Amino acid sequence: xxxxxxxxxxxxxxxxxxxxxxxxxxxxxxxxxxxxxxxxxxxxxxxxxxxxxxxxxxxxxxxxxxxxxxxxxxxxxxxxxxxxxxxxxxxxxxxxxxxxxxxxxxxxxxxxxxxxxxxxxxxxxxxxxxxxxxxxxxxxxxxxxxxxxxxxxxxxxxxxxxxxxxxxxxxxxxxxxxxxxxxxxxxxxxxxxxxxxxxxxxxxxxxxxxxxxxxxxxxxxxxxxxxxxxxxxxxxxxxxxxxxxxxxxxxxxxxxxxxxxxxxxxxxxxxxxxxxxxxxxxxxxxxxxxxxxxxxxxxxxxxxxxxxxxxxxxxxxxxxxxxxxxxxxxxxxxxxxxxxxxxxxxxxxxxx
Amino acid sequence: xxxxxxxxxxxxxxxxxxxxxxxxxxxxxxxxxxxxxxxxxxxxxxxxxxxxxxxxxxxxxxxxxxxxxxxxxxxxxxxxxxxxxxxxxxxxxxxxxxxxxxxxxxxxxxxxxxxxxxxxxxxxxxxxxxxxxxxxxxxxxxxxxxxxxxxxxxxxxxxxxxxxxxxxxxxxxxxxxxxxxxxxxxxxxxxxxxxxxxxxxxxxxxxxxxxxxxxxxxxxxxxxxxxxxxxxxxxxxxxxxxxxxxxxxxxxxxxxxxxxxxxxxxxxxxxxxxxxxxxxxxxxxxxxxxxxxxxxxxxxxxxxxxxxxxxxxxxxxxxxxxxxxxxxxxxxxxxxxxxxxxxxxxxxxxxxxxxxxxxxxxxxxxxxxxxxxxxxxxxxxxxxxxxxxxxxxxxxxxxxxxxxxxxxxxxxxxxxxxxxxxxxxxxxxxxxxxxxxxxxxxxxxxxxxxxxxxxxxxxxxxxxxxxxxxxxxxxxxxxxxxxxxxxxxxxxxxxxxxxxxxxxxxxxxxxxxxxxxxxxxxxxxxx
Numbered sequence: 001x002x003x004x005x006x007x008x009x010x011x012x013x014x015x016x017x018x019x020x021x022x023x024x025x026x027x028x029x030x031x032x033x034x035x036x037x038x039x040x041x042x043x044x045x046x047x048x049x050x051x052x053x054x055x056x057x058x059x060x061x062x063x064x065x066x067x068x069x070x071x072x073x074x075x076x077x078x079x080x081x082x083x084x085x086x087x088x089x090x091x092x093x094x095x096x097x098x099x100x101x102x103x104x105x106x107x108x109x110x111x112x113x114x115x116x117x118x119x120x121x122x123x124x125x126x127x128x129x130x131x132x133x134x135x136x137x138x139x140x141x142x143x144x145x146x147x148x149x150x151x152x153x154x155x156x157x158x159x160x161x162x163x164x165x166x167x168x169x170x171x172x173x174x175x176x177x178x179x180x181x182x183x184x185x186x187x188x189x190x191x192x193x194x195x196x197x198x199x200x201x202x203x204x205x206x207x208x209x210x211x212x213x214x215x216x217x218x219x220x221x222x223x224x225x226x227x228x229x230x231x232x233x234x235x236x237x238x239x240x241x242x243x244x245x246x247x248x249x250x251x252x253x254x255x256x257x258x259x260x261x262x263x264x265x266x267x268x269x270x271x272x273x274x275x276x277x278x279x280x281x282x283x284x285x286x287x288x289x290x291x292x293x294x295x296x297x298x299x300x301x302x303x304x305x306x307x308x309x310x311x312x313x314x315x316x317x318x319x320x321x322x323x324x325x326x327x328x329x330x331x332x333x334x335x336x337x338x339x340x341x342x343x344x345x346x347x348x349x350x351x352x
Numbered sequence: 353x354x355x356x357x358x359x360x361x362x363x364x365x366x367x368x369x370x371x372x373x374x375x376x377x378x379x380x381x382x383x384x385x386x387x388x389x390x391x392x393x394x395x396x397x398x399x400x401x402x403x404x405x406x407x408x409x410x411x412x413x414x415x416x417x418x419x420x421x422x423x424x425x426x427x428x429x430x431x432x433x434x435x436x437x438x439x440x441x442x443x444x445x446x447x448x449x450x451x452x453x454x455x456x457x458x459x460x461x462x463x464x465x466x467x468x469x470x471x472x473x474x475x476x477x478x479x480x481x482x483x484x485x486x487x488x489x490x491x492x493x494x495x496x497x498x499x500x501x502x503x504x505x506x507x508x509x510x511x512x513x514x515x516x517x518x519x520x521x522x523x524x525x526x527x528x529x530x531x532x533x534x535x536x537x538x539x540x541x542x543x544x545x546x547x548x549x550x551x552x553x554x555x556x557x558x559x560x561x562x563x564x565x566x567x568x569x570x571x572x573x574x575x576x577x578x579x580x581x582x583x584x585x586x587x588x589x590x591x592x593x594x595x596x597x598x599x600x601x602x603x604x605x606x607x608x609x610x611x612x613x614x615x616x617x618x619x620x621x622x623x624x625x626x627x628x629x630x631x632x633x634x635x636x637x638x639x640x641x642x643x644x645x646x647x648x649x650x651x652x653x654x655x656x657x658x659x660x661x662x663x664x665x666x667x668x669x670x671x672x673x674x675x676x677x678x679x680x681x682x683x684x685x686x687x688x689x690x691x692x693x694x695x696x697x698x699x700x701x702x703x704x705x706x707x708x709x710x711x712x713x714x715x716x717x718x719x720x721x722x723x724x725x726x727x728x729x730x731x732x733x734x735x736x737x738x739x740x741x742x743x744x745x746x747x748x749x750x751x752x753x754x755x756x757x758x759x760x761x762x763x764x765x766x767x768x769x770x771x772x773x774x775x776x777x778x779x780x781x782x783x784x785x786x787x788x789x790x791x792x793x794x795x796x797x798x799x800x801x802x803x804x805x806x807x808x809x810x811x812x813x814x815x816x817x818x819x820x821x822x823x824x825x826x827x828x829x830x831x832x833x834x835x836x837x838x839x840x841x842x843x844x845x846x847x848x849x850x851x852x853x854x855x856x857x858x859x860x861x862x863x864x865x866x867x868x869x870x871x872x873x874x875x876x877x878x879x
Contacts, residue, residue: 014847097757097788098605141552148757148788160848165755165827166789167527169516169561170845171834171871174852176557185852194788197605223473224578226700228607250607282549285472285533307473307575315550324553327855 018056018157022064031061032080043067046074046081052103052151052159052189058082059187060157062336069155070338071183079338084135087189090114098195099148104135104188111193120195124230124245125302125310132278139188141180141280141314147193150178152186155332164192177327180280182339184324185331199247205258206273209266211240211293217260218242219286222306229254231304234273237296242266243273276300280314363430363455364410370422371414375461378410386411386456387449389442391837392750395743396810400803408435408449408456415461417538417570424568425542427455428865435867436564438480438511441503443751444835446515446563450869459510462570465489474533476573479510495576498525498611501831505733510569515833516561518791520732522784523604524611524695525577527831529560535572540861544570558856563833564867566860580695583611584705585725588717589687593617594762596688597782597790599715601758603692603708604785610708612693612725613790617765618686619779620795667745671777671799678773690717691725747799748810752817753830757789760825764792771820772796776813784830791830819844834871842873 018035025031032041035057041047049055058080062069067078074081084104090111092101095118102111109130112122121127126143138147149164162174177185207214218231229246242261244254258266277300284292285308292299292311301309367376387404388394397403409432414420427434433454437447449456462478465486469475475497477486483504490496499519501507511517513535518527525531534548537559545567547555559566590596596615603610616623670677692708694701713719742749756764765780772778776798784791796813800806818828818841828834828841843850853872857864 094757094759096601096759099757099788144554154848154851158848158851160846160852162849163827163845164757164825165830166757166786167516167518167522167529167755167784167791167830168827169518169527169829169831169833170827170838170842172559172562172566172853172856173529173554173557174846174849176554177852177856179554180552185855197607219471224697226609226696226704280552284549285469285474287469287472288549306577315552321551321553323856323859326859327852330855330858331851 013053014159014161016053018053018159019060019064021057022061025061025065028061028065028067031065032058035061041080043080044074044077046072046083048083048086050086052087052153055082055084055087055153055187055189056157056159058157059153059155059336063156063334066334067336068338069336070340071187072340082187084187084189085133087135089190092192093118093120095120098197099192100195101149101190101192102134103190104133106134108132108134108137115195116198119198121198122193123196124232124243126193128232128273128300128302129275129278134191134193135188137278138179138191139181139183140278142278142312144179144281144283144310145194147175147179147191149192150175150188151190152178152183152188154186155334155336159189160186181324183337184328184339187337201248202245203248203251203254204243204245204272205254206241206243206269206271207258207261207266208239208241208269209261209264211235211238212290213264214240214242214261214266215286215290215293217264218257218304221257221260222304225253225256227253227257229257231257231301231309232273233301233304233309234276235293235299235301237298240293241269241273273300276302276312279312280316282311282314284308284311361409361453363426363432363453366426366430367410367412367423367455370426371412371419375413375415375419376410377413382411383407383409386437386440386447386458389440389445389447389835391443391445391448391835392743392748393445393807393810393837394448396748396803396807399743399746399806406449406454408454409452411437411456411458413458413461417462417536417544420457420459420462420538420568420570421542421544423455423457424538424540428540428542428863431863431865433865433868434568436510436514436568438508438514439482439503439506441507441511442515442833442835444515444833444837446833446835446867446870448836450836457568459568459570460508466571468493468495468576473576473578474573475576476571477509478571479508479513479569481509483507483509483512490576491579494579496579497531497574497576499528499531500732502733509572513560513569513572514563515835516831518784518831520614520783521611521695522831523613523786524609527784528574529557531574532556532560533573533575535559535569537567537569539567540863540866548573561833563835563871565857565871566866580611580697580701582698582701583693583695584701585612585691585693585722585729586705586709586712587720587722587724588690588692588712589621589720590615590690590715590717591687593688593765595716596690597758597761599712599717600690600782600785600790602711602715604787604790606707606711608694608704608708610692610704610785611695612691612728613785614691614728614781614783616689616781617779618684618688619681620781621687621689622681622684623779664745667742667747668799668801671747671797674777674798675774677777678769681779689720689724691728693725693729742797745799746801746806747797748806749795749797750810750814751832752794752796752814752821753791753832754794754821754826754828755784755789755791755830756824756826761790761792764821764824764826767820767824768792768794768817771816772813775809775816792826793830836870839869839871840873842871
């Protein structure tokens with residue numbers, strides 16, 4: 001089997017000591033200068049990191065000298081701002097395994113363009129937000145299960161990679177402490193994403209109709225049968241628009257689904273679905289989907305399957321979980337990392 | 353009743369007060385019975401002068417979640433380690449009571465199927481429910497979990513969740529962590545947590561796989577499927593492992609979802625030989641004599657047959673020269689067997705099998721008909737009960753289940769074989785296939801004349817095998833978990849990511865009383 005196409009020079013070197021450049025420093029400004037180069041970054045300024053190494057060095061310098069790093073523009077003289085938009089490396093395309101490693105600043109659309117030559121695609125659910133950046137989307141809780149590995153930098157500047165395996169049984173899943181946590185425990189810098197084969201010729205159909213009836217028709221069909229098509233939908237509170245897409249040569253199951261939907265009042269429409277909001281995505285069962293659609297307001301559904309779908313917008317609010325706060329205190333005792341977003345709240349408290 | 357000195361322990365008295373006298377046992381026989389799971393290293397100890405090295409203080413058998421809370425709080429107050437226990441089918445030492453005054457918490461009395469949701473297609477059940485009884489109850493109601501680990505006759509739902517279990521149909525239905533929607537657990541402080549959607553942190557996936565180190569899972573909600581109307585099988589023979597892997601990958605990446613997908617290497621293929629099949633390798637396997645015959649019988653024949661047909665001397669001779677054996681196997685006119693199965697409505701299953709057959713034949717496969725799959729189905733749960741034959745012969749056998757992306761699978765296969773072959777006989781099959789990769793399931797057997805030497809050999813095989821897995825780009829466990837056997841390899845598996853897991857342990861179990869010494873390596877060594 002062909003090995004993955006790799007630009008090794010751009011990969012995170014987990015064995016490297018990113019603090020070696022700042023070993024001789026005696027202050028935060030000096031550490032930034034020694035690590036990143038003269039004039040590149042000073043307290044009160046914002047760095048657009050060009051490599052994962054720069055993220056590691058910035059955090060290590062702050063951690064060692066009591067500085068702070070804000071993910072976003074700097075807001076005070078005791079901190080530096082850190083932006084990841086310039087981390088745009090696509091360093092590992094593995095067509096054999098259907099995987100790609102992309103850095104945090106890569107957009108969905110640019111990654112999809114790069115994958116075309118390899119005959120691969122990110123799939124409709126990710127392509128629904130073409131301008132989304134990989135790191136921000138995963139940190140915000142979008143795309144559950146879409147990444148097979150996450151790469152992040154701990155608040156003291158240490159880089160980490162979660163294991164690269166299709167499935168594993170090596171303890172709790174560390175990805176769960178990175179996905180959707182808005183970089184609370186570590187700064188997400190890259191991800192290895194799962195890909196689908198790109199269809200030779202794809203077909204897309206849209207129908208629109210009463211939300212509850214269409215959802216029920218999809219549930220009933222999916223309960224017993226497998227479909228070779230991908231299903232997405234959006235509701236504006238009044239009507240549900242369903243998108244059926246897939247390989248033209250294997251669209252027969254899609255046609256069966258469309259027939260079921262038309263039988264309960266769906267009519268064909270043209271045009272695509274509007275882009276969903278980027279953010280937390282809930283993996284929801286059918287009861288939850290029905291109740292959310294019935295409640296009105298816009299909702300987006302992707303990867304509709306036998307047991308439900310991705311539901312967006314997902315739970316709002318954010319991370320003010322007491323356990324998470326304790327874990328954060330242990331991993332970041334100097335409170336190096338600062339965030340702009342509002343604290344999150346846990347929806348369900350403990351029962352006793 | 354053989355009461356030992358520990359009967360005086362105040363914790364035992366306290367637990368009896370909480371659960372009732374019948375629900376707490378410190379009888380010597382029970383303490384020995386709960387001294388280990390099915391970890392083969394423990395079987396080696398049984399050959400030596402110290403067969404039982406650790407015993408729990410007692411075994412507690414609660415019947416409700418409230419009683420579990422009470423036990424957890426009592427152990428915490430007494431500073432006693434607590435080890436959640438299912439049916440003891442683990443093979444990594446995950447339930448071994450290695451610390452003094454450990455209390456084993458057997459949850460098998462929490463065994464109810466709580467509810468079935470026909471709309472969402474989910475089932476909620478208590479953690480102690482027996483695997484096969486759970487599935488049979490679902491089948492009787494017209495559903496399936498689709499989870500058939502080879503240990504299904506001797507394992508529980510809680511054990512599956514603790515170790516991230518995989519069933520033989522995982523290529524379609526996923527592993528247990530793919531099936532679980534939410535769960536309830538008693539935390540180390542005695543509180544109960546309920547996980548599920550709507551929370552910013554996916555606590556379900558933190559507790560799943562924690563092997564009792566973060567709490568005691570008491571119930572879970574899992575996705576089920578309508579009971580399939582039909583299942584169909586087809587076997588194919590490939591000239592090489594590489595060719596078979598290529599075909600299997602193509603099938604998985606074509607969007608097909610076989611419920612069974614198993615590719616056997618040449619020797620493992622030989623074990624599937626039967627009088628009705630006629631490939632050269634299978635014929636060679638049947639007619640092999642001497643050490644090869646002993647080895648074949650060792651892995652494939654019933655225990656009584658092994659004792660009759662493969663005397664200890666032949667087994668010792670065969671396994672004393674693993675390198676020679678490996679070369680003998682490589683010299684066989686080898687083929688690799690791929691078994692594919694599809695289930696669902698009959699039309700869906702047959703349509704998918706036809707599509708997969710086209711890909712297999714295009715990849716160089718030779719159609720072997722439905723026989724290999726049907727034979728596998730008939731004996732699918734037999735493996736777990738065959739271990740004792742090899743240990744009776746003074747040898748060890750163990751399995752190492754790892755996983756890798758497709759681009760690394762062949763490298764891992766070759767790397768582990770090269771690392772282990774000088775020390776033990778090794779064979780493998782690849783099952784649990786996914787779009788991005790698959791699991792590699794190595795079976796290895798070794799022999800030394802004495803128990804101490806056998807234990808050293810066993811440890812060396814594991815150390816070199818796991819090192820090869822990591823060096824070649826694989827993950828050290830796919831579905832058996834970590835326990836004690838892979839704990840020290842976790843540093844290389846997770847690297848600095850281990851600090852995330854330590855942080856969770858510190859938050860949830862600051863006293864370190866939940867199944868101590870398992871899963872996470874000692875931080876003092878970490879530095």
